[in-house]
Amino acid sequence: MLKGKKIVLGITGGIAAYKAAELTRECVKREASVRVIMTKNAAEFITPLTLQTLSGHPVFMDMYVPMRDFEMAHISLAEFADAVVIAPATANVIGKIASGLADDLLTTTVMATKAPVLICPAMNTNMYGNIIVKENINKLSASGYLFIEPAFGELACRAEGYGRLAEIPDIMEEIESVLTDKDLMGENILVTAGPTREPFDPVRFITNYSSGKMGYALAIAGKRRGANVTLISGPSALPVPRGVKHISVSTAVEMRDAVMENMETASVIIKAAAVADYRPQVRMNTKIKKREGELAVRLERNPDIIAEVGKKKGNRILVGFAVETENLMENARTKLREKNMDIIVANDVTQEGAGFAYDTNIVKIIGTDGNIEDVPLMDKMEAADRILNRIKNIIEQRS
Numbered sequence: 001m002l003k004g005k006k007i008v009l010g011i012t013g014g015i016a017a018y019k020a021a022e023l024t025r026e027c028v029k030r031e032a033s034v035r036v037i038m039t040k041n042a043a044e045f046i047t048p049l050t051l052q053t054l055s056g057h058p059v060f061m062d063m064y065v066p067m068r069d070f071e072m073a074h075i076s077l078a079e080f081a082d083a084v085v086i087a088p089a090t091a092n093v094i095g096k097i098a099s100g101l102a103d104d105l106l107t108t109t110v111m112a113t114k115a116p117v118l119i120c121p122a123m124n125t126n127m128y129g130n131i132i133v134k135e136n137i138n139k140l141s142a143s144g145y146l147f148i149e150p151a152f153g154e155l156a157c158r159a160e161g162y163g164r165l166a167e168i169p170d171i172m173e174e175i176e177s178v179l180t181d182k183d184l185m186g187e188n189i190l191v192t193a194g195p196t197r198e199p200f201d202p203v204r205f206i207t208n209y210s211s212g213k214m215g216y217a218l219a220i221a222g223k224r225r226g227a228n229v230t231l232i233s234g235p236s237a238l239p240v241p242r243g244v245k246h247i248s249v250s251t252a253v254e255m256r257d258a259v260m261e262n263m264e265t266a267s268v269i270i271k272a273a274a275v276a277d278y279r280p281q282v283r284m285n286t287k288i289k290k291r292e293g294e295l296a297v298r299l300e301r302n303p304d305i306i307a308e309v310g311k312k313k314g315n316r317i318l319v320g321f322a323v324e325t326e327n328l329m330e331n332a333r334t335k336l337r338e339k340n341m342d343i344i345v346a347n348d349v350t351q352e353g354a355g356f357a358y359d360t361n362i363v364k365i366i367g368t369d370g371n372i373e374d375v376p377l378m379d380k381m382e383a384a385d386r387i388l389n390r391i392k393n394i395i396e397q398r399s
């Protein structure tokens with residue numbers, strides 16, 4: 001989602017400077033246009049050539065050397081930037097920015113830019129704990145500079161504690177957030193995701209192929225757009241998204257209870273979970289042992305969560321999914337009507353690139369007004385934004 005976004009990456013002199021290479025690569029992979037500024041000390045830890053190769057542009061280091069990058073010749077880096085990211089940021093550069101010093105290209109750019117500045121500190125634990133560093137960070141935070149906390153762990157100096165550069169996926173997520181319009185600010189979005197597990201003994205259960213990817217994408221996209229997001233998730237291997245309230249459940253009954261407890265404050269409810277319609281009638285306390293002949297497990301109905309929500313949703317916008325292998329539109333329209341949804345996302349999982357395990361999806365978004373939007377094969381994050389756009393349309397129509 002960083003396509004076409006302009007990022008100025010400032011690298012300062014700490015051992016974590018080598019991680020800036022991966023950060024640059026990730027930004028470029030997401031189609032951002034990256035320009036790197038390195039301090040002299042940064043160049044002691046990683047070569048400008050590495051960053052030049054990865055960013056595809058000359059690296060800027062010196063204020064007084066004419067810029068070689070033709071495209072940049074007449075625009076200052078401060079104006080070019082949609083966001084400035086300093087990673088790693090040493091105690092020294094944080095101190096300089098906090099004191100209003102601008103004695104090199106990086107601090108000058110930071111001083112001159114109107115773009116958001118994201119500072120990713122990395123330093124020795126004791127330095128990070130130093131009261132002056134803390135005061136500088138607090139002062140800059142209060143002035144609107146954004147920080148991503150260092151991670152806990154072993155540092156290059158062998159000490160253990162806070163001070164490691166935050167993990168690259170976490171920094172990337174923060175960059176994505178910083179560069180996303182906050183058009184869903186004030187909305188409280190409740191998302192369910194993933195499969196459920198319905199156990200019939202302590203070691204076995206019934207489940208489905210849901211990975212949780214579509215629901216997690218919706219939660220992340222909603223959070224990036226400024227909404228408060230609660231994600232109720234069945235078992236999923238996906239990492240817990242930053243900045244989202246995450247509630248972990250296992251069975252359909254647990255998911256129902258969590259949804260009911262949390263729906264009160266929600267303005268939008270998105271049911272992307274693949275809930276098991278049936279559960280074993282009896283859950284044995286001990287493992288079922290094999291015997292001669294057949295084994296029958298009787299199943300009973302699980303609660304239909306979205307149907308329950310539909311009955312008491314009030315003004316909340318209710319979005320459901322229809323996972324189908326035949327009669328997609330007909331089945332989806334029936335579910336939309338019968339479960340009192342506002343939008344249904346119809347998902348024909350027999351198509352290549354659509355459904356549970358893929359990073360992509362192909363869906364049709366159907367509203368109660370009969371409007372059908374075809375969402376062709378695309379990344380689940382992009383599909384999530386299309387669904388959120390449709391939700392936003394309803395919010396706008398109502399207000």
Ligand code: CTP
Pocket residue numbers: 252271272273274275276277302303304305306307319320321322323324335
């Ligand atoms: N759903 C739910 N609770 C259930 C079953 C489904 O909340 N016990 C929700 C899903 O999260 C989804 C929508 O209902 O948003 C449709 O789910 P789907 O499995 O496609 O349909 P079902 O209603 O279960 O109907 P069927 O299995 O007969 O297709």
